[in-house]
Amino acid sequence: MTDEGSLKVSLALLAPQTALSPTAQMSRLQRSLLLILSVAKSLCWGSILDKVTDLNQLDLEFDFIVVGGGTAGNVVANRLTENPDHSVLVLEAGGSNAGVVDVIVPFYSPRATPNTQQDWNYTTTPQVALNNRKIQYPRGFVLGGSSSVNYLGYTRGSKEDYDRWANVTGESKWSWDKLVPYMYKNEAFAVKPNDTGKYNPAVHGFDGITSVSLPGFPTSIDSRVFETTSELASEFPFNEDMNSGYHLGIGWEAQTVKNGSRSSSATSYLAPDFVKRPNLHVLLNARVTRVLQTEKSDFLTVEFVQDLDGKNFTLTATKEVILSAGSINSPAILLHSGIGNATSLTSLNIKPTHHLPSVGQNLTDHALLFFSFLVNSTDTWETAQRNATLAEEQFDEWNSSKTGPLIDPPTNQLGWFRVADDLISSIEGETDAAAGRKTAHYEIIFGSGSFTPAPPTGNYVSIFPALVSPASRGSVTLPNNDPLSAPLINPNFLLAGLDQLVMREALKSCLRFAAAEPWKDFIISPMGGVNLTSTDAELDAFIRQNAGSVFHPVGTAAMSSKDASWGVVDPDLRVKGVRGLRVVDLSIAPFIPAAHTQAAAYIIGERASDFIKETWTAERGAETEVTDRSPNQSQFSAMLAVE
Ligand SMILES: Cc1cc2nc3c(=O)[nH]c(=O)nc-3n(C[C@H](O)[C@H](O)[C@H](O)COP(=O)(O)OP(=O)(O)OC[C@H]3O[C@@H](n4cnc5c(N)ncnc54)[C@H](O)[C@@H]3O)c2cc1C
Ligand SMILES: *[C@@H]1O[C@H](CO)[C@@H](O)[C@H](O)[C@H]1NC(C)=O
Ligand SMILES: *[C@@H]1O[C@H](CO)[C@@H](O)[C@H](O)[C@H]1NC(C)=O
Ligand SMILES: *[C@@H]1O[C@H](CO)[C@@H](O)[C@H](O)[C@H]1NC(C)=O
Ligand SMILES: *[C@@H]1O[C@H](CO)[C@@H](O)[C@H](O)[C@H]1NC(C)=O
Ligand SMILES: *[C@@H]1O[C@H](CO)[C@@H](O)[C@H](O)[C@H]1NC(C)=O
Ligand SMILES: *[C@@H]1O[C@H](CO)[C@@H](O)[C@H](O)[C@H]1NC(C)=O
Ligand SMILES: *[C@@H]1O[C@H](CO)[C@@H](O)[C@H](O)[C@H]1NC(C)=O
Ligand SMILES: *[C@@H]1O[C@H](CO)[C@@H](O)[C@H](O)[C@H]1NC(C)=O
Ligand SMILES: *[C@@H]1O[C@H](CO)[C@@H](O)[C@H](O)[C@H]1NC(C)=O
Ligand SMILES: *[C@@H]1O[C@H](CO)[C@@H](O)[C@H](O)[C@H]1NC(C)=O
Ligand SMILES: *[C@@H]1O[C@H](CO)[C@@H](O)[C@H](O)[C@H]1NC(C)=O
Numbered sequence: 001m002t003d004e005g006s007l008k009v010s011l012a013l014l015a016p017q018t019a020l021s022p023t024a025q026m027s028r029l030q031r032s033l034l035l036i037l038s039v040a041k042s043l044c045w046g047s048i049l050d051k052v053t054d055l056n057q058l059d060l061e062f063d064f065i066v067v068g069g070g071t072a073g074n075v076v077a078n079r080l081t082e083n084p085d086h087s088v089l090v091l092e093a094g095g096s097n098a099g100v101v102d103v104i105v106p107f108y109s110p111r112a113t114p115n116t117q118q119d120w121n122y123t124t125t126p127q128v129a130l131n132n133r134k135i136q137y138p139r140g141f142v143l144g145g146s147s148s149v150n151y152l153g154y155t156r157g158s159k160e161d162y163d164r165w166a167n168v169t170g171e172s173k174w175s176w177d178k179l180v181p182y183m184y185k186n187e188a189f190a191v192k193p194n195d196t197g198k199y200n201p202a203v204h205g206f207d208g209i210t211s212v213s214l215p216g217f218p219t220s221i222d223s224r225v226f227e228t229t230s231e232l233a234s235e236f237p238f239n240e241d242m243n244s245g246y247h248l249g250i251g252w253e254a255q256t257v258k259n260g261s262r263s264s265s266a267t268s269y270l271a272p273d274f275v276k277r278p279n280l281h282v283l284l285n286a287r288v289t290r291v292l293q294t295e296k297s298d299f300l301t302v303e304f305v306q307d308l309d310g311k312n313f314t315l316t317a318t319k320e321v322i323l324s325a326g327s328i329n330s331p332a333i334l335l336h337s338g339i340g341n342a343t344s345l346t347s348l349n350i351k352p353t354h355h356l357p358s359v360g361q362n363l364t365d366h367a368l369l370f371f372s373f374l375v376n377s378t379d380t381w382e383t384a385q386r387n388a389t390l391a392e393e394q395f396d397e398w399n400s401s402k403t404g405p406l407i408d409p410p411t412n413q414l415g416w417f418r419v420a421d422d423l424i425s426s427i428e429g430e431t432d433a434a435a436g437r438k439t440a441h442y443e444i445i446f447g448s449g450s451f452t453p454a455p456p457t458g459n460y461v462s463i464f465p466a467l468v469s470p471a472s473r474g475s476v477t478l479p480n481n482d483p484l485s486a487p488l489i490n491p492n493f494l495l496a497g498l499d500q501l502v503m504r505e506a507l508k509s510c511l512r513f514a515a516a517e518p519w520k521d522f523i524i525s526p527m528g529g530v531n532l533t534s535t536d537a538e539l540d541a542f543i544r545q546n547a548g549s550v551f552h553p554v555g556t557a558a559m560s561s562k563d564a565s566w567g568v569v570d571p572d573l574r575v576k577g578v579r580g581l582r583v584v585d586l587s588i589a590p591f592i593p594a595a596h597t598q599a600a601a602y603i604i605g606e607r608a609s610d611f612i613k614e615t616w617t618a619e620r621g622a623e624t625e626v627t628d629r630s631p632n633q634s635q636f637s638a639m640l641a642v643e
Helices: 004-020 028-045 052-058 071-080 106-111 159-169 176-186 222-231 326-336 342-347 381-385 388-401 497-514 536-546 598-620 633-642
Strands: 062-067 088-091 187-189 210-212 249-252 280-283 287-292 301-305 312-323 361-363 367-369 372-375 413-417 442-447 459-467 474-477 488-490 523-526 547-549 581-583
Touching (some): 071 280, 071 598, 088 312, 176 598, 222 249, 222 413, 287 326, 312 326, 312 598, 367 497, 381 388, 381 459, 442 497, 459 497, 497 523, 497 536, 536 547
Parallel strands (some): 088 280, 187 210, 312 581
Antiparallel strands (some): 249 413, 287 301, 301 312, 361 474, 367 459, 367 547, 372 459, 372 523, 413 442, 474 488
């Protein structure tokens, strides 16, 4: 292996040249040399680095710095490094996802957060409509971000959700039809033998990056759920594939699972085949505090800390900084950088650099209500939760053969529904917040056990609602000017009268579902003191005391049309009014999709990667040399052999 001293010298000799002249003009020999050296480096240390000192040894310049190695950020890092001329550094605040059992085993996903090593450990501000309760608010603090800690459901939402994005930005490139190719670029749908009739092959991508599959282990409620779609077909119809653009009805949940293990942006977009690219580097434990202006007034310099010891580092990108720190931290970083409402920043002693009052505003999230029923069966999660021997057997089965109950997350089916029009219009002064008449107001989530800590005895099933087209909006703001302090997160759950109405109707709907014939010999009673005879006031009191979140925040750096008087980024996701800075994560969504949001995060990452490529292709002229310089495996081996 190359000795470290000569490696450094060679890099020092080559690096300035890379900076001065476009790599495209380097000789073939120089390029090969760079490649060999970089490959040698990554073989020594890997391209996923723990310490900033490892990065210094590389002594390379980066064209793009991606802030946050989360769901969308890793898509950008992967796609930009398809071009060997483009170097990318990802700065991720959290640590590695590798070997973390609660992150890897799908059924253990509820253990990955809250208040674990992989969590940012946030809580909301007191929620006025929820009896002033503060809600725990997990966010992935680990490579892969929230895709490493979520519950693995993969739902796109409705066609109307994306067509509304196109409408509000004035750009048809955000419409469902134009985004379908990007959905397929993300999705590697893996079919199992008994999947026929549970999905529509015509609406999936099979050659993408992130693995998606249907549940592989039956639960005690599967057949009852689908029998109910027959018995009560008008209210609870079967939908063969909720990812077709038309999502209303009940169907099988697609999940980001690959052969019994979690597929996240870290395991997929940063899989070994990609991480070995010499132009892709990831630095873990690197927490970005601010983006700073360079002399040219571009926001190309990132400031970050590693050990929270007060010492900070800066790095400057030559082309762009891409903020992908998620809907809570991307706006927080912008605000600490002075990009936000100048009045509020001044009052916090933060020097405004650019007045952009929408930063952090319009936070939108889905409220959820855990709700379960006592059942006459021992075939539910509680049985293994109370029997350590059985739990160990299940883990051993997963560990040795990737089979058994742990290969799926805790949900096999989902349903998407609307509340009657006349009820929606009964709320004065508020208008329907759904994207259209084929978009759900609420969702029902099914599970063969209790999602909340179950009482010491009894077995349970969960049939609970979430509000998926909320009217309420909140904000992410700062408590002070310390970039290491937690932001103030206020989703204003259920503040709007319309949202309270929908949640109440959704709860009634769950009770009606559970009263159907297929559940008669199974469900004993609803838990929590509410039932079909409860008054609206009783249901509302139950909701206020028990509602929480599905953890789908969006909208805090919203895109809007180029000439809009509000918004944070333009339709190409460039921060309005400044240069060098884009935001690529769910914070750019101007409206929340009626869906679990990871698919949208991947779609945004894929769509934005092409915007960025377009910008720098136009700048640099034709990219005809790219294929020529994309080395295949045998070329790599040959180069190493020469060495
Ligand atoms: C508990 C939970 C369950 C969920 N379940 C589902 C589900 O079943 N299905 C579904 O579709 N969605 C689910 N979601 C939501 C979904 O996972 C998120 O909406 C989506 O992954 C967010 O993607 P993102 O790219 O916007 O942000 P993230 O994936 O959160 O990425 C942000 C990244 O930036 C990093 N970062 C933040 N600040 C800094 C900083 N200052 N410096 C450096 N790095 C930083 C973070 O550590 C993180 O890696 C769930 C979320 C949670 C928390
Ligand atoms: C969240 O809490 C856990 C457990 O205390 C801790 O290990 C982790 O570092 C915390 N996360 C952050 C971002 O501080
Ligand atoms: C955009 O929304 C407005 C207001 O709802 C509507 O009138 C218009 O037809 C929509 N335009 C498109 C292109 O969908
Ligand atoms: C699918 O079929 C396999 C093989 O017959 C079986 O083991 C598995 O339980 C089935 N999965 C579901 C979700 O029904
Ligand atoms: C980083 O260090 C510089 C120089 O010591 C200091 O001015 C700046 O405030 C520090 N930033 C943070 C976020 O601590
Ligand atoms: C900026 O913040 C101030 C004080 O918080 C507020 O009064 C003002 O309305 C905000 N400006 C905009 C344009 O939102
Ligand atoms: C919030 O979003 C709406 C569009 O949904 C927009 O009209 C409004 O101006 C936004 N508010 C801010 C402060 O950005
Ligand atoms: C379930 O109910 C039936 C009667 O409907 C009863 O015979 C059976 O013992 C019950 N099973 C359990 C596990 O309680
Ligand atoms: C616990 O599980 C083991 C293994 O499946 C089983 O043999 C044992 O009977 C169970 N114990 C109880 C109390 O049910
Ligand atoms: C999983 O199985 C491997 C052997 O295949 C073993 O080395 C490892 O310890 C097991 N993991 C746990 C947590 O038991
Ligand atoms: C799935 O995992 C099992 C157990 O580790 C392994 O034997 C099998 O080859 C894997 N299948 C695929 C398709 O990767
Ligand atoms: C419904 O709940 C109320 C209040 O807890 C209770 O008095 C009533 O008996 C319940 N009705 C049924 C059918 O369980």
